[in-house]
Amino acid sequence: MENRNNLLRELPKVDDVIRLLADETDEIPKAVVKHTVQKQIERWRNGVIQGQFNQVSHQQVLEDIRRQLKKDSAYHLKPVINGTGVILHTNLGRAKISPQGAQHIIEVATGYSNLEYNLETGGRDSRYAHVEQLLKLLTRSEASLVVNNNAGAALLLLDTLTKGKEVIVSRGELVEIGASFRIPAIMELSGCTMVEVGTSNKTHVSDYTDHINEHTGALLKVHTSNYRITGFTQEVTLQQLCQIGKSYNVPVIYDLGSGLLMDMGDYGISGDPTVAQSVPYADIVCFSGDKLLGGPQAGIILGCKEIIEKMKKNPLLRALRIDKLTLAALEYTLSQYLQPQKAVKSIPTLNMMTATVQELEDKRSALQNLLCLREGVHWDNVDTNSQMGGGSMPDVSLPSLGFSVSVDGCSPNKLEELFRLNTPPIIARITKNSVVLDMRTIDYSELSIIADFLNSL
Numbered sequence: 001m002e003n004r005n006n007l008l009r010e011l012p013k014v015d016d017v018i019r020l021l022a023d024e025t026d027e028i029p030k031a032v033v034k035h036t037v038q039k040q041i042e043r044w045r046n047g048v049i050q051g052q053f054n055q056v057s058h059q060q061v062l063e064d065i066r067r068q069l070k071k072d073s074a075y076h077l078k079p080v081i082n083g084t085g086v087i088l089h090t091n092l093g094r095a096k097i098s099p100q101g102a103q104h105i106i107e108v109a110t111g112y113s114n115l116e117y118n119l120e121t122g123g124r125d126s127r128y129a130h131v132e133q134l135l136k137l138l139t140r141s142e143a144s145l146v147v148n149n150n151a152g153a154a155l156l157l158l159d160t161l162t163k164g165k166e167v168i169v170s171r172g173e174l175v176e177i178g179a180s181f182r183i184p185a186i187m188e189l190s191g192c193t194m195v196e197v198g199t200s201n202k203t204h205v206s207d208y209t210d211h212i213n214e215h216t217g218a219l220l221k222v223h224t225s226n227y228r229i230t231g232f233t234q235e236v237t238l239q240q241l242c243q244i245g246k247s248y249n250v251p252v253i254y255d256l257g258s259g260l261l262m263d264m265g266d267y268g269i270s271g272d273p274t275v276a277q278s279v280p281y282a283d284i285v286c287f288s289g290d291k292l293l294g295g296p297q298a299g300i301i302l303g304c305k306e307i308i309e310k311m312k313k314n315p316l317l318r319a320l321r322i323d324k325l326t327l328a329a330l331e332y333t334l335s336q337y338l339q340p341q342k343a344v345k346s347i348p349t350l351n352m353m354t355a356t357v358q359e360l361e362d363k364r365s366a367l368q369n370l371l372c373l374r375e376g377v378h379w380d381n382v383d384t385n386s387q388m389g390g391g392s393m394p395d396v397s398l399p400s401l402g403f404s405v406s407v408d409g410c411s412p413n414k415l416e417e418l419f420r421l422n423t424p425p426i427i428a429r430i431t432k433n434s435v436v437l438d439m440r441t442i443d444y445s446e447l448s449i450i451a452d453f454l455n456s457l
């Protein structure tokens with residue numbers, strides 16, 4: 001007890017520390033400095049009271065405060081290097097936008113724009129017009145609408161078309177995307193009644209037709225983007241479902257999930273239906289902007305003009321409306337698809353998806369050429385498997401190349417933490433007790449940062 005009181009007396013005073021650090025914290029807002037100093041001293045005080053320290057030095061406390069101040073005065077949202085090999089890593093922001101795409105965002109963001117202004121007539125126009133023509137060209141859709149994200153798209157669709165009505169959906173397609181998006185929940189929210197038909201593994205045409213009645217508002221098909229049902233299975237295809245819809249005069253809604261705009265079969269990647277394959281059948285299709293499309297967070301809705309016009313009049317649209325920076329990024333991304341060969345290079349998601357093993361080998365060699373590792377730091381070339389991520393193409397695994405790093409006397413967990421706490425953070429995976437980075441999701445521009453970090457270990 002006596003010792004504890006002595007230690008508490010050793011702790012510096014808030015005002016003294018603020019004065020002491022005044023010069024070096026000149027650029028940091030006073031409120032931030034005060035908050036950080038208070039919090040850190042409080043942390044030390046609690047540590048002493050709980051008996052965590054049996055020694056306290058001013059120097060230690062000051063070092064701690066300096067480190068925390070650096071963190072607290074930097075941006076909270078910041079770039080990281082993705083070494084996980086997961087291309088659309090949801091926690092790391094899904095799709096990235098190329099510097100050329102970002103240039104268009106900068107132009108739109110830093111000035112005024114014709115967001116809702118018609119330059120020909122000098123009158124008001126719709127923000128949705130900016131990508132309508134592009135979407136028409138790329139998908140042959142009759143009409144389109146873009147909103148905040150695909151969850152919003154699904155909500156707007158159901159709310160507009162099926163409020164107070166029944167919506168028939170297969171039990172095999174009641175998808176959950178992360179814990180926050182579940183098909184049954186979004187249906188409940190939109191005020192329709194979900195009518196589940198079939199079983200988890202098998203759904204037949206008659207399961208739908210048996211349940212159609214005068215209350216039916218729509219038939220819903222959901223692409224099982226993040227899982228596959230295999231084995232003893234049967235699915236009613238989109239074409240079959242649309243046939244039913246036509247016969248009974250009920251609209252068919254297709255939540256396509258990831259929104260693959262280009263057939264990637266030439267690159268050995270298949271499994272997901274493309275948007276253009278779905279648009280001719282379904283009355284309405286929706287998908288995400290930041291999954292396989294490789295654009296910004298958005299929800300894209302395509303389909304018959306009559307339904308789209310109805311959605312444009314729904315007041316809910318205002319709450320889900322797309323922002324101008326997103327529109328700029330989306331227009332850039334979509335425009336790349338007009339020349340598919342170019343898109344594969346200029347859209348980072350597609351570029352990473354289609355990178356050959358030889359290209360990855362070259363990138364890894366370029367990194368190795370920058371290395372000058374200290375003794376006790378070990379590097380190994382390893383074969384890895386990259387994933388699409390973002391709940392897309394769960395059964396596609398891309399053969400890839402990477403490297404593993406170990407440091408004598410340092411556990412893999414500790415080493416992974418060192419990577420993560422670097423500036424900028426480097427996100428690695430721990431596989432078979434070693435820290436592994438996959439070259440596929442690492443950009444050339446990031447190699448020198450990684451090399452500097454490894455050389456400093």
Ligand SMILES: *Cc1c(COP(=O)(O)O)cnc(C)c1O
Pocket residue numbers: 149150151152154175177181222223224225226255256257258287288289298299391
């Ligand atoms: C990803 C996904 C969603 C949600 O899309 P967000 O753009 O993340 O809101 C909805 N439905 C399906 C089938 C999906 O794959």
